[in-house]
Amino acid sequence: MVHGNPSARFSTDNLFGQEKRPVVVAGPCSAESREQVLTTAKSLAEGGQVQLFRAGIWKPRTRPNSFEGLGEQALPWLMEAEETTGLKAITEVATPEHVEKILHAGISAVWIGARTTVSPFAVQAIAEALKGTDLLVMVKNPMHADLKLWIGALERVATCTRGQVCGLHRGFSSYGSHEFRNAPMWEIPIALRSEMPEVPLFCDPSHISGKSEHLQDIAQRAMNLGMEGLMIESHPSPEHALSDAEQQITPEALDQLLSQLDVPVQHVVNDKAQESLDALRLQVDSVDEQLLHMLDKRMTLAREIGALKHKNKWSLLSVARWRDIVKSRLDWASQMGLNHDFLSKILASVHEESIRVQGDEADMKRSKQA
DSSP states (O other), rough: OOOOOOOHHOOOHHHOHHHHSEEEEESSBOOHHHHHHHHHHHHHHHOOOOOEEBBBBBBOOOSSSSSOOOOGGGGHHHHHHHHHHOOOEEEEEEEEHHHHHHHHHHHEEEEEEHHTTHHHHHHHHHHTTEEEEEOOOEEEEOOSOOHHHHHHHHHHHHHHHHSEEEEEEEOOOSSSSSSSSBBOOTTTHHHHHHOOHHHHSEEOOOHHHGGGGHHHHHHHHHHHHOOOOOEEEOOSGGOOSSGGGGGGHHHHHHHHHTTTOOOOOSOOOOOHHHHHHHHHHHHHHHHHHHHHHHHHHHHHHHHHHHHHHHTTTTOSSOOHHHHHHHHHHHHHHHHHHHHHHHHHHHHHHHHHHHHHHHHHHHHHHHHHHO
């Protein structure tokens, strides 16, 4: 039996209609005790910059014997935090049983984690459990960089629930040692925004960074990209946290972080400014068209090179030539002030496509000779 009506306690009309970004979700990685939950929620509410209070109670950890949350016993603490501070409680669900328990407790917002989003079966089961409810549901991106899988999860949930569905960018797993715990790969949430512009998009700097010192930069990047909100882990004593201690910050540090954000306005209201922006965008359109014509010309040359290599029985790949291209183009980039990493990715993509085009040309020549 559901305690009350969650939709009556939670409305996204004002939440996403507010003029000031970001909408902030904050709280500890895990609910560890009633005292910890209430103390954190009270401190976050006093800062006046947080709208939703988060705490994990079911923790799908990577390996066993890690703290996996206190489960159902923590639900009353979240509701008490909501009732005493006014911050709406939100927690993670990974199974239909979790959904049943949060509905019974009266929780009005949930998120679906990255380890769950990877499974369409699991997402569908949760979506079915949410059918007919008005809960706010945030869907994290899958662990690996699969845009279609993320979109599919959002669509599954949106089909079942009557509430607001949001995307939550938490970065992507990659093998080896890297600067961030999870690679941001900003092109993925940008592509999601393009595919589903109606879906509010949040960023989780805590899980992207893995360390508290990177939180400010990640949060700022999210604001620069026009994301509606942030989810940041906050603990009264991060060094004593039972999970993800390195990426959590105190409520006071969070308040300072949020105060230092430079949040661009999303809508240009000045007519002259809008005219200037439109004029610049027209120039961008023109440059993009020129770039496409130049790429078409380059691929035409690649086909001619492929035909010549086939005729002379030369290898498609010339390592010495590729090294010369990379060196010379990066030298040109330095003179123009272009970012080396950016240009390296472009060069690699163009070179890969050129080799493919040359191979296709050689295959066509061979088929004609057969």
